[in-house]
Amino acid sequence: MVLAGREVLRAAFRFFRNVGEDGRRGDNAKYLNSAFCYMINSCYLLLGKAEPGIQKRATMINDKERMYLLPHLFNAAVRAGAAIMSIYKHRDDYDISLKSDRTPITVADRLAHRTIREYRGPTRIPILSEEGREMQYEERCNWELYWLVDPLDGTVEFIKGNNEFTVNIALMENNRCIGAVIYVPYFEKMYVAGRNSGSYLKEAVAPDAEASYTYEEIVRGWTRLPLSGESHHDHLRVAVSRSHQTPETQQHIERLRRQHPDLEVVEQGSSYKFCMLAEGSVDYYVRTTHTFEWDTAAGELILAEAGGATRSLPDDSELKYNEVDLHNPWFVCRSKFCTL
Numbered sequence: 001m002v003l004a005g006r007e008v009l010r011a012a013f014r015f016f017r018n019v020g021e022d023g024r025r026g027d028n029a030k031y032l033n034s035a036f037c038y039m040i041n042s043c044y045l046l047l048g049k050a051e052p053g054i055q056k057r058a059t060m061i062n063d064k065e066r067m068y069l070l071p072h073l074f075n076a077a078v079r080a081g082a083a084i085m086s087i088y089k090h091r092d093d094y095d096i097s098l099k100s101d102r103t104p105i106t107v108a109d110r111l112a113h114r115t116i117r118e119y120r121g122p123t124r125i126p127i128l129s130e131e132g133r134e135m136q137y138e139e140r141c142n143w144e145l146y147w148l149v150d151p152l153d154g155t156v157e158f159i160k161g162n163n164e165f166t167v168n169i170a171l172m173e174n175n176r177c178i179g180a181v182i183y184v185p186y187f188e189k190m191y192v193a194g195r196n197s198g199s200y201l202k203e204a205v206a207p208d209a210e211a212s213y214t215y216e217e218i219v220r221g222w223t224r225l226p227l228s229g230e231s232h233h234d235h236l237r238v239a240v241s242r243s244h245q246t247p248e249t250q251q252h253i254e255r256l257r258r259q260h261p262d263l264e265v266v267e268q269g270s271s272y273k274f275c276m277l278a279e280g281s282v283d284y285y286v287r288t289t290h291t292f293e294w295d296t297a298a299g300e301l302i303l304a305e306a307g308g309a310t311r312s313l314p315d316d317s318e319l320k321y322n323e324v325d326l327h328n329p330w331f332v333c334r335s336k337f338c339t340l
Contacts, residue, residue, distance in 0.1 A: 071213050073181055074190065076119045077167045078211035080112040080151055081185030084165070085207045087111065088158065088186075108158060112151035112167060115209075120147060125171075128322070130294050137324045148172050148321065150294040154270030156243045163187070164242065164269030170297035175322040180298035182271050191275045191302050192222070199225040199278050199305040225306040230280030231337050235262040239276060239285040242267040248288040248330075256284070256340070274299025277335045278306035284340055285333040288313070293326050307336030 087108035113131035120127060128140060129149040140146070147169060152158060154165035163186040171179040182191045185207045193199040200222040238256060240249055257263045266282050274296075276282045296319060300310045312319060313330035334340060 070179075070192075070215055070218060072120070072123070073169060073171065073179060074192065074213055074218050075211040076116050077169050077181045077183035077190065078205060078208055078213070079119055080115045080167045081183045082207035082209040082211070083111040083115045084108045084152055084158070084167070085185050086209075088161075106152070106155060106158065109152040109155060113149070116147075116149055116151055116167075116169065128172075128294070130292065133292070133326065140322060143172075143322065144174055146172050146322075148177070148294050148297045150271070150292075153295060154272070157269030160243075162242075162269065164272055166270045166272055166275075168271050168294060168298040170294075170301065172297065172321060175320070177297045177301040177321070180301040182275055182298050182302060184272055184275070189275070191225075191278065192218070193298075193302040193305040195301060195305070197305065199302045201225055201227070201275075201279070225278045225302075226280035226336050233283065233337075235264055236260040236284065236340075237264045237266055237282040239266045239268055239273045239282045241273075241287065241289065242269045244287075244289040246288050249286060252286045252288065252332075271295060271299040274303050274333065277308050277333050278303045280306075280335050280337055283335050283338040286313075286330075287332070288330045291328045291331075293319075293321050293323070293328060296328055296331070297321060303333060303335075308338070309334050 087106065109131060113129055117127055117129070125145055125147055126140070126143055127147040127149055128135065128143075129147075129151060130153075131151060149170070150166075150168040152165060153168050157164040165184075165186070167181075167183040167185065169181050170177045176195075178195045180191075180193045183189070183205070184191075188203065188205050188207075190202040190205045191199065192202065200219075202218060202222040236256065238253060240253070253263070253265060266276075268276065268282075273282070273285050277285055296310070300319060303310060310319060310331055310333045311317065312328075313332055315329075319328055319331060
């Protein structure tokens with residue numbers, strides 16, 4: 001029965017593949033009945049007693065599962081954002097130290113990590129986080145389902161006090177992101193995506209340590225990405241990291257400038273660059289410094305579901321996840337409207 005419970009949980013979270021607005025409909029009684037039947041059928045599957053129609057039945061209720069599970073992902077990010085903002089207001093007490101790679105970490109990073117870990121704990125899904133990077137590959141290599149988390153992306157921008165920091169949470173299945181949120185607590189923006197289901201922007205989401213949004217509250221008033229009115233710019237807009245640039249970054253931009261003399265460079269911190277690409281407010285993003293898997297997983301899906309793409313440099317391949325080395329290669333991103 002323990003094995004069955006785990007398999008039911010894994011299957012239930014596959015709802016992200018089918019995120020869409022159709023899931024808003026349906027009464028709770030019908031959902032509970034379907035969920036109960038699904039749990040029973042899943043146990044039969046594990047025991048080798050499934051009947052031919054069971055798999056179809058499981059697929060039919062994915063939207064209902066989403067109505068239950070999406071709020072957990074959403075609320076974890078909002079609560080982590082509240083933890084971050086509680087520290088951000090007291091800039092003299094950041095308690096800054098250096099990680100093994102000489103990058104900074106603050107008490108806000110640790111508090112946000114603990115908030116997410118504790119809130120997601122009941123799912124019993126393992127977490128691979130920037131603040132848990134010491135985990136050995138042998139321990140995580142066979143994970144089928146896990147959370148990939150950066151509890152405070154843009155720590156340097158946080159320390160500088162320029163408001164450009166985010167909370168990144170990605171749900172990974174077989175090392176592929178199937179659901180994602182990026183929360184920008186200072187600007188009260190939440191970006192949500194489900195694989196094959198689109199990306200959405202929810203605004204006016206204030207940091208709240210007790211956040212308990214329901215599914216209906218989340219989808220009410222959210223906006224499909226990319227945003228209307230962002231489909232055309234008078235000149236190419238290229239995003240770069242505000243604090244992490246190299247000579248290679250500038251060389252890449254100069255090559256672009258030969259074809260686009262009026263190119264505009266937009267400096268921006270954290271994974272918010274992915275969100276700007278998904279919105280369509282910038283066209284292109286180049287990164288030629290080290291990033292980690294938790295820096296990109298959520299943003300990559302949000303961008304992809306908004307019609308954009310992320311490719312590695314220089315080999316033009318997909319980014320890979322849960323590798324032995326958690327560093328990403330250099331990469332470029334294009335919005336849906338980018339003509340490069």
